[in-house]
Amino acid sequence: MLPTRSTPSSSKASAVGARDAGPNRLSRRRRQEVLHAYLFLLPCFALFALTILYPIGRAFQISLFHWSIVPGGASDFLGLKNYQHALHDPVFWRALANTGFYMLITVPAQIVLGLLAAVLLDARMPARALFRTLYYLPVVTSWVVVSLVFRYLFITQGGLVNWILHDQLHLVAYNINWLGARWTAMTALGILGTWKGVGWSMVIFLAALQGVPKVLHEAAAVDGARAWGRFRAVSLPAIRPVVAFVTVLLVIGGFNVFISVYLMTGGGPVDQTQVLLSYMYRQAFSFLDFGYGSAISFLLTLIVFVISLAQLRLFRRPAGAS
Amino acid sequence: MVVGGRGRRRGAMALRLALLTAGVVVMLLPFAYMLATSFKPNAMVLEIPLKFFPEHPTTANYVAAWTSNRFAQYFLNSVIVAIATTAAALLLSSMMAFSFARFRFPGRSLFFGLILIALMVPTMMMLIPQFLLARDLHVLDSLWGLVVFYTGGNLGFNTFLLHSFFQDIPSELDEAMIVDGASPWTRYWRLILPLSRPALATAAIFTFLASWDEFTWALTIINDPSRYTLPIAIALFQGQHSTSWGLVFAASAIAIAPVLIIFAIFQRQFVAGIASGAVKA
Numbered sequence A: 001m002l003p004t005r006s007t008p009s010s011s012k013a014s015a016v017g018a019r020d021a022g023p024n025r026l027s028r029r030r031r032q033e034v035l036h037a038y039l040f041l042l043p044c045f046a047l048f049a050l051t052i053l054y055p056i057g058r059a060f061q062i063s064l065f066h067w068s069i070v071p072g073g074a075s076d077f078l079g080l081k082n083y084q085h086a087l088h089d090p091v092f093w094r095a096l097a098n099t100g101f102y103m104l105i106t107v108p109a110q111i112v113l114g115l116l117a118a119v120l121l122d123a124r125m126p127a128r129a130l131f132r133t134l135y136y137l138p139v140v141t142s143w144v145v146v147s148l149v150f151r152y153l154f155i156t157q158g159g160l161v162n163w164i165l166h167d168q169l170h171l172v173a174y175n176i177n178w179l180g181a182r183w184t185a186m187t188a189l190g191i192l193g194t195w196k197g198v199g200w201s202m203v204i205f206l207a208a209l210q211g212v213p214k215v216l217h218e219a220a221a222v223d224g225a226r227a228w229g230r231f232r233a234v235s236l237p238a239i240r241p242v243v244a245f246v247t248v249l250l251v252i253g254g255f256n257v258f259i260s261v262y263l264m265t266g267g268g269p270v271d272q273t274q275v276l277l278s279y280m281y282r283q284a285f286s287f288l289d290f291g292y293g294s295a296i297s298f299l300l301t302l303i304v305f306v307i308s309l310a311q312l313r314l315f316r317r318p319a320g321a322s
Numbered sequence B: 001m002v003v004g005g006r007g008r009r010r011g012a013m014a015l016r017l018a019l020l021t022a023g024v025v026v027m028l029l030p031f032a033y034m035l036a037t038s039f040k041p042n043a044m045v046l047e048i049p050l051k052f053f054p055e056h057p058t059t060a061n062y063v064a065a066w067t068s069n070r071f072a073q074y075f076l077n078s079v080i081v082a083i084a085t086t087a088a089a090l091l092l093s094s095m096m097a098f099s100f101a102r103f104r105f106p107g108r109s110l111f112f113g114l115i116l117i118a119l120m121v122p123t124m125m126m127l128i129p130q131f132l133l134a135r136d137l138h139v140l141d142s143l144w145g146l147v148v149f150y151t152g153g154n155l156g157f158n159t160f161l162l163h164s165f166f167q168d169i170p171s172e173l174d175e176a177m178i179v180d181g182a183s184p185w186t187r188y189w190r191l192i193l194p195l196s197r198p199a200l201a202t203a204a205i206f207t208f209l210a211s212w213d214e215f216t217w218a219l220t221i222i223n224d225p226s227r228y229t230l231p232i233a234i235a236l237f238q239g240q241h242s243t244s245w246g247l248v249f250a251a252s253a254i255a256i257a258p259v260l261i262i263f264a265i266f267q268r269q270f271v272a273g274i275a276s277g278a279v280k281a
Helices: A010-014 A023-063 A081-087 A091-122 A128-140 A143-153 A161-170 A181-212 A212-224 A227-255 A259-264 A276-285 A290-322 B003-038 B060-067 B069-100 B106-121 B123-136 B145-166 B169-181 B184-195 B197-213 B216-221 B228-240 B245-265 B265-278
Strands: none
Touching: A010 B069, A023 A290, A023 B106, A023 B123, A023 B145, A023 B184, A081 A290, A091 A128, A091 A227, A091 A276, A091 B003, A091 B060, A128 A181, A128 B003, A128 B197, A128 B245, A143 A181, A143 B003, A143 B228, A143 B245, A181 A227, A181 A259, A181 B003, A181 B106, A212 A227, A227 A290, A227 B265, A259 A276, A259 A290, A276 B123, A276 B216, A290 B106, A290 B123, B003 B245, B060 B245, B069 B106, B069 B145, B069 B184, B069 B245, B106 B145, B106 B265, B123 B145, B123 B216, B145 B197, B145 B216, B169 B184, B184 B197, B197 B245, B197 B265, B216 B228, B228 B245, B245 B265
């Protein structure tokens, strides 16, 4: 009975499940497997689709309307008017420029300082784990708490930063009104972003440095290269993809800055320190203009996607070339 | 080998330690100042000239923070939300990850691709539509609204993390169990989950801390003070008592204490999770 029923396809399958005989039993098993797969998948995917995928799809739709805030109320279709509005809105451009300025501080600073800390820690040394932990502390602390702490540090009269700069070091002639003006406030936000994130880039760089083969270092040392020379000739090229990756993630993180701005300046004074997301939040939840808010966040997403795709392309190239 | 080499090396190490220590001072200064301020009587908080450490340290701010302003309630809300989210997200995402790792089925790569793409979308883009959805589901102003959306927000990353771990578990173990007649649920519950404790621990820590610290969504959907979680309570606290920094920082210290304890205990999972996730990609 068995030999007559045996076909090429079933004999191939019988290598996997030896007890299966015949295509009927096999397809029933296969159907059951698919059923089980869906039973495991669906509870999770249903919630994922509801809370993540559906809102993603909806975001673009909302941005095309003057969205009614009354449930079930009629919303006026505007087409791309919300996007046009953004392009003619000086505060939108200021928010974009502020976001760019924030990245101009945080991205290079986190790369350079994170790399420096990683290089210093990449050696046999006492208290290495302790150092790593302490550098990482701000990363695991909530944005809310550190934003309030930094707001307190940057207070004009009696703040610790002015106390150090003015009273102790006499570097400035008067107490700087840090959070009261655009560029000083953005600088303070950039300092907070750097302080909070440098431990993160350090951990990633440290892991990458430890992956560099020791043999390469020894070879360079035999050739007489000093520490700096070895770093430039051996370590840096080896971890370049990781540096690129971290840069991209930092840029994306820069676009997503929100809580610190919301809590340190609230976007003020008079919208001077708005970044894209704080402006979006204000439009949506202070002015209840959901359509315009969605348009701003959709533009932001578009930028982030372009950067992510560019990163994917950049990553493929060195792998293919080398 | 070379004379003087040891001295050079010792000098380099001293420089290394000096630089790292300077860095640590910068990293810790804000925390130290926060703690110092939380022990100052309120009248002394912004005194001029500034004194870093309190002259007459007091725990009055901690007592006031904990007893007034329903702080214990906010703490409990945060605990409930973070634990419920972690449990739900881990159960659901580990089941989905098991499905991806152990079965072939139609639509598999589509489902997986959608999850990967959604991971690239900034969460803030979903804020407005999620708010409208929460309103339609009648979960505004409720802890349910927090748990459901926090869970949803953590599913993608957890599935991704657990899936790559499950894949590395040899499938021969599954096959041995299949021969013994074990159901898929048994394989999942008795085989895959017990073998994946490290990955589950990493996922649990990240999910717990993400929901413990989450601010924006809670700020957006919660109005009723009895439903506040710690982050919004502290932020709004500061808004109400804009000069009571001692009080605000006492509350902050209470809020970050559990995070630091978890971090201290599970450091290795933290660092491994972050480093591997990133360097692999």
